[in-house]
């Protein structure tokens with residue numbers, strides 16, 4: 001008899017990692033234009049932990065005022081197509097796929113359904129499910145920031161703060177593919193990692209105050225939001241930009257009051273709010289880079305579903321190197 005249930009992580013309220021519990025759910029059924037995926041791996045991202053905490057609080061207006069509206073967290077997934085309904089033309093049962101469910105969440109689960117025209121693609125033969133699950137986090141976000149938000153051109157100088165994280169490790173490789181000069185900022189524990197990914201220079205933020213360098217940068221990409229436009233202004237070139245994916249009140253003040261019309265600028269963007277068709281196009285371009293061995297995902301730890309609390313605790317530590325995965329196979 002066909003199994004009609006699945007195991008998934010339920011988020012019961014906003015709070016620490018302990019609000020995540022593994023429970024039995026009804027297996028989802030695909031509707032017209034949807035694909036049912038037997039999920040093998042889900043990304044556990046820094047953004048997931050902010051959503052779990054419900055911070056910044058303004059976000060709760062969209063995510064649920066008292067508790068998350070969607071009971072199953074997670075957005076990055078990779079697995080095998082289990083079933084399609086007649087309208088689906090691009091995917092067949094057995095296809096290996098990965099993608100990002102955006103505000104549909106639900107990837108911390110053994111099964112999920114997504115629209116066939118969602119942010120989804122076939123996985124290259126050599127790509128593991130773990131790599132596929134995390135691909136839309138660091139790679140797509142850093143592609144958006146470096147290429148579209150900062151509009152960088154070859155030979156420009158890029159500083160990446162948080163170069164050893166998910167966004168940072170992808171950003172180094174994207175920067176080198178775009179022929180940028182890349183300076184990576186992280187602790188000395190990760191110096192070898194960022195250099196192996198192609199960084200031209202490395203700065204240990206624990207021993208060097210990079211805001212006092214004599215060098216000037218076209219773009220400072222603060223992936224972890226640990227610095228600020230004000231602190232970095234002195235090391236930006238005349239038209240230089242401080243771009244940051246971490247939502248903070250100070251960044252908004254910088255963007256609207258301290259950025260100069262014709263000079264140095266501070267910028268924030270929420271990649272997940274871009275049009276699905278644009279996100280899918282970015283994913284496809286990056287997959288081509290993966291096929292050409294121009295980008296790889298840096299994998300740190302893989303946790304079983306029943307270790308979801310430990311996975312979130314590790315991400316909360318702020319020390320992860322690259323990416324973390326929740327495996328449905330362990």
Ligand SMILES: NC(=O)c1ccc[n+]([C@@H]2O[C@H](COP(=O)([O-])OP(=O)(O)OC[C@H]3O[C@@H](n4cnc5c(N)ncnc54)[C@H](OP(=O)(O)O)[C@@H]3O)[C@@H](O)[C@H]2O)c1
Pocket residue numbers: 045046047048050137138141161162163164165166167168185186187188189190205223224226244245246269270271272315318319320321322
């Ligand atoms: N707006 C968007 O579109 C968007 C999309 C995705 C994610 N995000 C956000 O982007 C942020 C970054 O995510 P992530 O997953 O890349 O982060 P992460 O992987 O958690 O970053 C961890 C890394 O940051 C390094 N680090 C910690 N403190 C540092 C400091 N003071 N200076 C330099 N490096 C430091 C650590 O290296 P050491 O151990 O060596 O210090 C560690 O390897 C999150 O806040 C996430 O929510 C935004």
